Amino acid sequence: MAIIIDENTQVIVQGATGNQGKFHTHQMLAYGTKIVGGISPGKGGQELAGLKIYDTVFAAVEEQRVDATCLFIPAPFARDAACEAIEAGVKVVVVITEHIPVFDEMEIINFARQKGATVIGPNTFGIVSSGKSKIGIPPNQFFIPGPVGIVARSGTLTYEIVGNLTANGIGQSTVVGLGGDRVVGMSFVDVLEKFDKDPSTKAVVLVGEIGGNQEEEASVFIKKMSKPVVAYIAGKSAPPGKRMGHAGAIIERGKGTFEGKVQALKEAGASIATLPFEVPSLIRERIV
Amino acid sequence: MKLFEYMGKALFARYGVVVPRGKMVSTPQEAVSAAQEITGEVVVKSQILSGKRGKGGGIAFASTPEQAGEAAAKILGSTVQGFVVESVLVEEKLKIDKELYLAITIDGSAKKPVLIASASGGMDIEEVPEENIVKYHIDVFQGLQAYATREISRRMGLTGAVSKEFNKLLIILYKLFREKDAELVEINPLVISGERLIAADAKVTVDDEALFRQKDLPHVEERTEAEQKAHAIGLSYVQLDGNIAVMANGAGITMGTLDIIQHYGGKAANFLDAGGGTGEEGTAMALEILLSRNPRVILINIFGGITRCDDVANALVKVKNRKGIPVPVIIRLVGTNEDLGVKILKENGFEAYKMMHEAAAMAVKLAG
Numbered sequence: 001m002a003i004i005i006d007e008n009t010q011v012i013v014q015g016a017t018g019n020q021g022k023f024h025t026h027q028m029l030a031y032g033t034k035i036v037g038g039i040s041p042g043k044g045g046q047e048l049a050g051l052k053i054y055d056t057v058f059a060a061v062e063e064q065r066v067d068a069t070c071l072f073i074p075a076p077f078a079r080d081a082a083c084e085a086i087e088a089g090v091k092v093v094v095v096i097t098e099h100i101p102v103f104d105e106m107e108i109i110n111f112a113r114q115k116g117a118t119v120i121g122p123n124t125f126g127i128v129s130s131g132k133s134k135i136g137i138p139p140n141q142f143f144i145p146g147p148v149g150i151v152a153r154s155g156t157l158t159y160e161i162v163g164n165l166t167a168n169g170i171g172q173s174t175v176v177g178l179g180g181d182r183v184v185g186m187s188f189v190d191v192l193e194k195f196d197k198d199p200s201t202k203a204v205v206l207v208g209e210i211g212g213n214q215e216e217e218a219s220v221f222i223k224k225m226s227k228p229v230v231a232y233i234a235g236k237s238a239p240p241g242k243r244m245g246h247a248g249a250i251i252e253r254g255k256g257t258f259e260g261k262v263q264a265l266k267e268a269g270a271s272i273a274t275l276p277f278e279v280p281s282l283i284r285e286r287i288v
Numbered sequence: 289m290k291l292f293e294y295m296g297k298a299l300f301a302r303y304g305v306v307v308p309r310g311k312m313v314s315t316p317q318e319a320v321s322a323a324q325e326i327t328g329e330v331v332v333k334s335q336i337l338s339g340k341r342g343k344g345g346g347i348a349f350a351s352t353p354e355q356a357g358e359a360a361a362k363i364l365g366s367t368v369q370g371f372v373v374e375s376v377l378v379e380e381k382l383k384i385d386k387e388l389y390l391a392i393t394i395d396g397s398a399k400k401p402v403l404i405a406s407a408s409g410g411m412d413i414e415e416v417p418e419e420n421i422v423k424y425h426i427d428v429f430q431g432l433q434a435y436a437t438r439e440i441s442r443r444m445g446l447t448g449a450v451s452k453e454f455n456k457l458l459i460i461l462y463k464l465f466r467e468k469d470a471e472l473v474e475i476n477p478l479v480i481s482g483e484r485l486i487a488a489d490a491k492v493t494v495d496d497e498a499l500f501r502q503k504d505l506p507h508v509e510e511r512t513e514a515e516q517k518a519h520a521i522g523l524s525y526v527q528l529d530g531n532i533a534v535m536a537n538g539a540g541i542t543m544g545t546l547d548i549i550q551h552y553g554g555k556a557a558n559f560l561d562a563g564g565g566t567g568e569e570g571t572a573m574a575l576e577i578l579l580s581r582n583p584r585v586i587l588i589n590i591f592g593g594i595t596r597c598d599d600v601a602n603a604l605v606k607v608k609n610r611k612g613i614p615v616p617v618i619i620r621l622v623g624t625n626e627d628l629g630v631k632i633l634k635e636n637g638f639e640a641y642k643m644m645h646e647a648a649a650m651a652v653k654l655a656g
Contacts, residue, residue: 020565076500098564101469101498102394106428109399125593139593139624154540156563159623160591160644180539182396209540212396234543237550238559245524245539245561247497248396253414275551275645276544 001200002129002174003149003191004092004118005068007034009133012060012090014039014071014081016048020096021072024137025049028070031134031143036064039081057088068092070126070135078122079104086117094135095121095179102247105183112185119185123246124177125155136177138162146171148283149195151188152207153178153214154246157234160276161207168280173201180246182211188218196225203228203287205279206270210235211249211256219264228286229270230279233261289494290337294377295506296490303464305457305475306486310379319360322378323353329381332359336371337510339412339491344368349381382486387477388444389413390457392426392465394472401426401465403458407444409477432462449483457485468505469498514558517577521570523562525577530555532655533583535574537563537595541644545589548645554652557583565594571603576611585616587651589644592623599625601632608636616654620647 005011011028015021016038026049029035037052037060044055054060057069069090073081078097085093086108093112100122112119120127126136131145138155142163150172152158162175176191178184188206195201206229208215215233222229236258238244240251251257262272271282291299294312301307311322312335323330334346341347346368348359360376367373387409395402403424408416422443426432437455446454457478465473474491494502511519518525524539532549534556536542542561549556558581562574578586590600600621607613620641621629630640641647 075497099497101501102471102495103428103466103469103498106394106399106401110428137594152540154538154543156536156538156591156593157540157544159593160541160544163591163622182394183399187397207540209543214397217397232544234540234547236547237556238543238546239526239528242526242559243524244526244543244559249539249543275548277643277645 001198002132003194003198003201004174004176005127005129005133005135007032007132009067009092010034010036010065011068011070011133011135012037012039012057012066014057014069014085015073016040016051017043017046017053018072022048024072025051027140028134031140033133033135036060036066057085057090061088061090066090068094068135070094071096073097075099075101079108082108082119083111086112086115091117093117093119094124094126095119096124096126096136097121098123100181102181102183105181109183109185120176121179121184123181124179124184125158127174127176128172129174130172142166143175144171147173147200147202147287149173149198149201149204150175150207151178151191151195151204152176153209153248154180154207154234157276158207161205161232161279164277165280165283170280170283173198180248182248188214189221192218192221192225196227201227203230203283205283206231208233208261209246209249210238210244210251210258210261211246213256215261216264219268219270222265222268222270230273230282230286231265231270232273232276232279233258233265289496289499289508290510291492291494291506291508292335292337293333293490294335295508296492297487299464299468299492300487300490303460305460306484307490308379308382308486308488310377312375312377313360314364314375316357316361316364319376319378320353320357323350323356326378326380330356331379331381332356332363333377333379334363334368334373335375335377336368336373337508338369338371341368346373382479382488383481384479385482386480388480389416389476390461390478391472391474391476392462392470395425398425400428403432403440403462405440405444413476426462431466432459434459450480450485453483453485469495469502471495514577514581518560518574521573523560523566523570523574526559528556528558530557531584532651533557533578533581533586534589535560535562535578535586536589537561537591541589541591545587545644545648548648549587549652552649552652554655557581563595568599568603568606571600572606575603575607579607579611579613583615584655585618585651586613587647588617588619589647590619590621590623592625595624597621597623597625597629598632601629604638605632605636618647618651618654620644
């Protein structure tokens with residue numbers, strides 16, 4: 001078991017023939033992801049790594065079942081491509097692209113809600129169900145199967161934590177990147193609910209950061225969860241009013257502070273890692 | 289991108305929002321003639337990218353053109369809320385019957401725009417009790433409809449001619465918000481003067497990611513020189529005031545690196561996210577930006593995914609050969625092509641760390 005994607009998930013890649021798209025299509029295939037085609041307008045009929053390239057998402061879904069899509073589409077065109085996949089009936093839409101205008105993001109996500117699709121991202125590393133399927137860009141070698149679910153707002157910090165866990169012999173059920181922007185498709189709560197129901201997940205690591213109130217909202221749910229949660233929050237030393245790389249990582253008008261988030265998570269019963277490398281031992285304490 | 293008040297008001301005027309008569313000037317002499325043109329009492333307002341200007345001495349009233357000149361002389365060149373004032377807006381002083389608050393912004397958890405209004409204007413919205421604030425979420429596909437404005441008006445307790453004006457204003461303001469890719473449009477206070485509604489202030493922030501399709505807006509540069517240089521090569525850089533220069537790959541891990549430095553008692557000189565396929569030359573340029581600010585130590589923290597360790601190592605060697613690096617470099621290098629990267633470093637006299645906290649502790653120690 002895993003959440004959202006598994007070994008049976010059939011995936012297409014939008015923008016598969018671009019630089020990033022090509023590289024990561026190969027990487028995903030190497031990880032074992034069941035990719036069933038690429039989308040590249042004007043290049044229909046070509047082939048890439050043994051995959052058929054289609055002009056449109058509609059053309060791809062005519063020929064086979066498509067469960068998920070991975071977007072490597074430049075920001076100005078991402079809204080159009082994501083909505084195409086949603087309209088064509090794809091139910092899991094992973095948007096890797098960074099720098100999408102926030103209004104376009106709202107349109108993608110609200111359209112997905114109407115059509116019953118799940119959006120992961122934008123500005124995410126994607127999702128990995130360890131040993132089963134990877135949709136996105138994380139380095140393959142660090143993800144091994146195991147009992148820990150991870151949900152995060154940032155990519156490399158997640159690799160750091162997954163790397164530490166794996167080095168300590170602790171594998172992961174599913175690792176979900178929510179995305180670093182202010183408006184993203186899934187919240188911590190959406191993912192925590194799924195982990196709480198997933199039999200293969202025994203504990204959850206929440207990787208948050210300053211800005212917004214997602215961690216505070218998550219705390220309310222963590223109180224009701226049956227599984228232990230370990231949290232790490234980045235941005236303790238960040239000055240207010242400055243955007244720390246991610247569009248969403250900003251303390252505005254005294255809201256979204258490190259202290260507020262840690263306080264809420266502690267009160268909800270989560271263990272707090274002060275530094276990323278403390279996560280494995282905290283998981284060990286909570287998982288026995 | 290934040291707009292100055294005078295730019296926001298010019299934009300408002302183009303959309304048909306009523307704003308006070310006024311003129312932006314940058315010398316006391318110009319302030320005198322602006323006040324003469326306007327006639328009557330005026331207000332002189334510092335043009336900076338910050339609120340709370342009144343408390344910081346950045347706003348003054350004047351009864352005569354001479355007084356306006358004196359006020360401008362005092363405010364121009366002074367520092368208000370940490371900003372040096374380069375220009376002031378001279379405006380007619382409004383006859384105020386009542387002050388309202390009105391804003392449209394983005395609600396990240398609702399994933400929709402939200403209109404926020406209050407009959408208690410003129411003060412910080414954070415200080416207004418929740419029960420005096422009206423919030424209305426706007427459907428991204430429907431936009432703001434007339435029926436919604438009537439309901440907002442009712443909840444605000446507005447009636448008669450003012451209510452009609454208010455409803456019209458909401459429609460206009462949302463149109464501006466949408467068409468200009470704004471992430472915040474705020475009018476505080478929105479002044480009721482007789483039967484007229486006048487925007488006494490204008491705060492407009494445009495989505496940075498949408499600037500590529502907002503070519504007709506003025507360009508406002510808020511970044512420091514080093515921040516601009518980094519932005520030009522597609523990197524995210526924030527200047528801080530410590531002495532340990534930091535480069536990492538990815539926003540989260542860069543924040544985490546700054547936190548660890550603080551944890552061990554050090555101070556970071558900057559936030560620099562050089563992740564996501566920056567490549568060898570981009571990384572070298574990023575290192576040069578760090579060096580240009582004369583740090584005590586450079587700390588590089590790489591967990592390579594897309595970023596390749598050999599690219600980072602080669603960039604470091606390139607900068608060393610090109611310009612020399614006069615300060616210690618502490619580098620933690622793991623991930624994609626790690627072995628190759630570490631080998632390159634060794635051959636060139638650098639030692640690589642495996643764990644980020646060990647590298648950070650060493651950087652703090654060397655920074656003194």
